[in-house]
Amino acid sequence: MPETVSRGSSSTDTFTTAASRTTAPHSSGRGPSAGGTSVAGAAARPHRFRGRIGVGLAGGFYPAPHRFQLYLSEACPYSGRVAVVLDLLGLTGSLTTTVLKLPAETPDAFASLRGAYEATWHHYDGPLTAPALCDRWSGRVVSNHTPDILRDLAGLLADGACESALARLDRQLACHPYALGDELGTADKDLWVTLTHLDHFDAAGTLAPYRHIEEYVRRLDDHPDLSVDER
Numbered sequence: 750m751p752e753t754v755s756r757g758s759s760s761t762d763t764f765t766t767a768a769s770r771t772t773a774p775h776s777s778g779r780g781p782s783a784g785g786t787s788v789a790g791a792a793a794r795p796h797r798f799r800g801r802i803g804v805g806l807a808g809g810f811y812p813a814p815h816r817f818q819l820y821l822s823e824a825c826p827y828s829g830r831v832a833v834v835l836d837l838l839g840l841t842g843s844l845t846t847t848v849l850k851l852p853a854e855t856p857d858a859f860a861s862l863r864g865a866y867e868a869t870w871h872h873y874d875g876p877l878t879a880p881a882l883c884d885r886w887s888g889r890v891v892s893n894h895t896p897d898i899l900r901d902l903a904g905l906l907a908d909g910a911c912e913s914a915l916a917r918l919d920r921q922l923a924c925h926p927y928a929l930g931d932e933l934g935t936a937d938k939d940l941w942v943t944l945t946h947l948d949h950f951d952a953a954g955t956l957a958p959y960r961h962i963e964e965y966v967r968r969l970d971d972h973p974d975l976s977v978d979e980r
Contacts (some may be wrong), residue, residue, distance in 0.1 A: 750896035796875035812904035839914020
């Protein structure tokens, strides 16, 4: 059956088959949802995966260079937010990024993402939601929950692969109080989420040489527009 496109809620862009359009589940949740692109199936299987990088190391999604693959949807604002943070932190070379367009335009990418969901849940036939962070070693989905993905990018920072990008960000923050200029924006909130979770991974003090970044994090810690729920 051919794929057709239907606009979902304000936080999702949903790709569904005509047969499943009326029954396709959508991402939901308090705060920022997983958001993104979904190829929906009719069965009501669990579709929110919230594994964490660096949590429960014996079970092991520990940070390692090029271990992870990130699927982003071209039309999804949540995917756009993750992409901005990746760029600001210089992490684009630390993991593979695959951009999903329409299913007919990127069939291999959708097939790869479906394989990751099916490897995570046997006979999975729920929606394929992006952003989705996947483990290339096991082929499984780690998380399709945007706030957790933003937090766990800190693990890739602590892996030590982005000193030049942090130096660039530090120079940028020496000239402007916020990541993209003189006013607080969504990018600052997302960047702050990632930077404040470095202490979970970072025993070596990755940010210690970057005075302006440390000042930026402390300033945003006290900002009234940033809630505890965003940490």
